[in-house]
Amino acid sequence: MALDQAQTLGEDAMLRILWLAKAADYGIKDRAVLVGGAAVNLHTGSYRPTDVDMCAFLDASDRQALVELGFTNSQGDHFEYQFEDGELWLLEFPDSQVDGDVSMIQLSAEDTLSVIRLESLIVDRLLQATDGTRNTFEEAVRLCVAAHRTTDWNWVGAEIGRRDSLEPGLGLSDAHDRVLHEVRSLVDL
């Protein structure tokens, strides 16, 4: 059982998060996609997520299933899970559908977990960086630097262009340029 796996993995936050997410995914019949900071951490290895964000549409039966698994439904689509070692993790479903493509992690022979694809995650972080704050800019730079060797930059550029043409006032191209300028000052792209 995924939650039993997560219980034993207190020393390894990343694996614990993956199995916690898988447990929730089981509860809602394999429809969840891991996104947000926990997904960023899969590429940077040094991001400490404050919560676990997943995308899925939840109805009353899904919420009930999560409660039966051991999650506490604090409010709306927000859940909590307290491990036996005292760690408290928050699980949130901020959106019903993932904004982008998905890849899969093979957790074990029988278990897979859907996660937002790296390039879509970069676009998501660039969207956050359109707010112009130092925090979102630095987080986007960190992800791009950490994953610069494995990212399909042509795909990212094309997607930024596509979205910018749909919503030119958002400043996505500008955020993309600012972030990549900083990334290029640190690594070879």
Added chain:
Amino acid sequence: MRTGVSRAQISLIENGKADPRISTLVKILACYGSGLADLEPNPVEVVSVAEVMAGAARGAQLLEAVGLGPSDPQARLEWKEQRQIDVGIERAALATRS
């Protein structure tokens, strides 16, 4: 545009709560001037958890090599607070982890 499929059914399909019959899919696609032949399979990359862990370790090394330390969760919580998001429970949860 009318698909001949009820809104409730479309909502269930969109939210992954129901799988459409082929005949339903054909009706929906027809609304967009498409057919089944226009659907391209979108191969999903599958990676092992070991590959993910190795990738995360490589990412952390690259960040360290260019002088970018670990991200600061407190800074992120402050960013959320500036947006009027209640982060009380997140702070409490973070305090339970080493």
